[in-house]
Amino acid sequence: MNDDLQPIDPSELAGIDPTGGLDELLIFGHPGTRRHFLKQVAGTSAAISLGPALMGIGSIEAAETDATSGGNASAAVTHVQLRINGRDHKLEIDPRTTLLDALREHLQLTGSKKGCDHGQCGACTVLVNGRRINSCLSLAVTHEGDEITTIEGLATGDELHPVQAAFLEHDGFQCGYCTPGQICSAVACISEGHARSDAEIREWMSGNLCRCGAYPNIVAAVKEAQSKTPAKAS
Amino acid sequence: MSATTLIGPARSRVDGRLKVTGAAKYSVEFEVPKCAYGWTVESNIAKGKITAIETKAAQAVPGVLAVLTHLNMPKFKEAPKKEGGGGGAGIRNEERFPLSDDGVYYAGQYVALVVAETIEQARHAASLVRVSYAPEEPLLTMEAAVRKADKPKKNNDTPVQINKGDVATALKDASLVKIEQTYITPTETHNPIEMSGTIAHWEDDQKLTLYDATQFVKGVQNILARSLGLELENVRIICPFVGGAFGCKGAVWMHVLLAAMGSKVAGVPVKMHVTRRNMFVGAGHRTPTRQTLSLAATKDGKLQAIQHVSETLTSPVGQFTESCGSRSTGVMYESPSIRVEETVYPVNVSTPTFMRAPGECPGTYALECAMDELAIALKMDPVALRLANHADNHPTKNVPFSAKHLREAYQLGAEKFGWSKRNPELRSMRDGDLLVGWGMATATYPAHKMSAAAKVILRADNSATVQCATHDLGTGAYTAFTQISSEQLGVPFEKVTFELGKSDFPFGPVAGGSNSTGTVGTAIHEAAVLLHKALAELAVKDSKSPLYNTKIEEIGMVAEGRIGIVTDQTKSDSYADILKRAGRDSIEVQSEQKPPEENKKQAFQSWGAHFCEVKIDPLLPRVQVTRVVSVMNCGRIVSAKTARSQIMGGVTMGIGMALTEETSYDPATGLPVIRNLADYHVPTNADVPEIDVSFVGEPDFAFNPIGARGMGEIGITGIAAAIANAVYHATGKRVRDLPITPDKLI
Incomplete structure (x- = not known):
């Protein structure tokens, strides 16, 4: 039960950006997809889009409470086509399905991990059009037309991506559960040009938690991979 | 061909490729x-x-x-x-x-x-x-539950209430230097x-x-x-x-x-x-603790009394207890009088469980802060105080420790850290505007032995599969057991496949108490002995073997892939030839699960020393740990790369314990108010500096044939105290309730 989450009265929301400005953070997919998102989930309840953004914690659970007043939310199914690791996948899913659950539960792409389901740990990090996002905070239906890359799409055949190889060499992980998110994040961190010093790597990799405590090795791995991957001009 | 070097090879994880490609399947990922x-x-x-x-x-x-x-x-x-x-x-x-x-x-x-x-x-x-x-x-606090308080005699068959000598008299002796302080640790949650x-x-x-x-x-x-x-x-x-996992x-x-x-x-x-x-509620947590330490020492720093009174919580539907005093003060320093008292209060809070070094971790935090306070009271260097009270014998069992190299750990750690350059005066060291503090503490964790069995399948192509129902939590078990199997069986590392994590396999104990490497390693050793015996039995009956008609007892492994006469190694035979001539594709043996042998003449315990530096902005006193040197004495280090990671991980979790981690509860309802990773602050990449890890000592073959005492937990012991001591050195402010958040330093 959501004992600490109260339904939001939409009448209190007048004049507030319904996304809470979170479009910028790619909560609803790439910028500009909010309208698309609202259209996709129109059959359920617009409250779904308000809940997580305004609660500021991205909790789908929060939206759930609102959705109940909208009636038969759970019966709805929507069709979506996702392009993942260069392949197109047609899915028939509940519109509330996050991108992470679509990957893990519907496509068996279990490399992307669920570590909190709240955008707080980074284990679910994937690349969407080259940018890193928390796939647990993003609804799958908002990603039609996007180029999604997961950990399964980084290696070329048997040849590991330089970031993967560097993580292996530097023992940049222990249990391995945060690792796919760390690696996807590191790929973007390098291409963003945010891996030019140890201090910069530490800061720009801090959205990905590693409870085993492999951070110094992650820094070493990102640094080595960076030296082998010329950064884009930033 | 036993491995006698202190540190084994630095190999990358054998399961690493599966982990970096996302192919490793975790439990809820099976289709x-x-x-x-x-x-x-x-x-x-x-x-x-x-x-x-x-x-x-x-x-x-x-x-x-x-x-x-x-x-x-x-x-x-x-x-x-x-x-x-x-x-x-x-x-x-x-x-x-x-x-x-x-x-x-x-x-x-x-x-x-x-x-x-x-x-x-x-x-x-x-x-x-x-x-x-x-x-x-509901009963939610120690005070509220005081009538239900319990003083357990034992925890897992080990006595937890200790009375050695006359603590009361020593604590009243006016000629001694004394300190008495209470230290608090909050509820901490594993959060793998x-x-x-x-x-x-x-x-x-x-x-x-x-x-x-x-x-x-x-x-x-x-x-x-x-x-x-x-x-x-x-x-x-x-x-x-x-x-x-970390226990949860x-x-x-x-x-x-x-x-x-x-x-x-x-x-x-x-x-x-x-x-x-x-x-935060359904998978355990580390109970909050309240520990009162009373120390008395002569003016030259010889401890005469240590009293460690610890109080912890448990739930009404569980029985887990966290033994802080017996597992730190009970093993750490030489003193003619030692008293440990442990009290547990059942409250209406979800059930606690073991979290990385249960007992030792909060216990060493309190003891090692108290030792720092005593060093200051004595105007003595903190390392010198510890050396003055070094225990060659187990202080409460009175048997010698096996392969204890703690003095070397202090020495090497101090050298690597540059401890001699420390100005003992408070607030004396600066980096620009930042206050700099240097602190140290001792780490310790017992060597636990459990029982296990292993199955070995050796094939005529000289490859082997080894199986045990053990676990890899990120500890490096796959890699360490592949390494041990390779050494013990005499099969090249690349040709060994180690399998774990299935109840179909021979018995493996809980992956807890840092027991796995030694326990499962011993089972692999026993299976290897059986394998060599089984091969010998084939060879001695085979007229074409150089070992034909030799006594089985004279035969053992003499080189990789070969058994022979141990005293005359000119006579030997290869595994592959023995199997081929016997018309066998493979041979299979399984060791027996039996209770571990007890050695009561020695005590087995791992040791270490942490040295750390903190930097603190005096205007907004947020503590940044900028340098850690950890030197560990854990017996043999089977797998160098993963072992270093284990210590780094313990230190990192200790940084969280010292500075940020706390699960707090609403005092009115008992509901946890911290139930997510945005509010429960585990260390991030930016919170953790380079951690310099070294190992000293020798393989502890008196403990087990692998010589390894395990190392999953020792890294987190003592580190919170080292940080708290460094914060005191930097600021002159002694925070005795963790975590050391900025509000406590203002």
């Missing part, structure tokens, strides 16, 4: 056809009775297959209450079965389970379950990044397979079999990878039993992935 999803409803009161549960709305949600409450939950069979991890019975920290009655014993207790076809349906339906309660006044989870799949009504995130597949198998009234061999537990996946928690029963009722496989929110 099971027609799998449904379980979602729980939790109590929002800490104590009372459920008076009604309205489930109609939930049941009406499309896709919902079952809603279970105490009113319709099938009964579990009984399982014994007190259980440990060594023998294989399995561990239940929470003894009440889920949904077994209308009682509520702590906030967040599961009061209903919804099973539905999709996650979205299950989550939504669970939000529609309405529970009514008759709340009662993989949340606990299980897929329960009934193949028929008597056969159950569980894909469970666990540190103890054999324990889960045993408890599930008995709880559900099934034959042991009809319950299979599969867990090839664990996404971190050692016991069988309620979601595992709920998944199994939910699946039985719903008639489909059920996946339960515990939410992060529920990881």
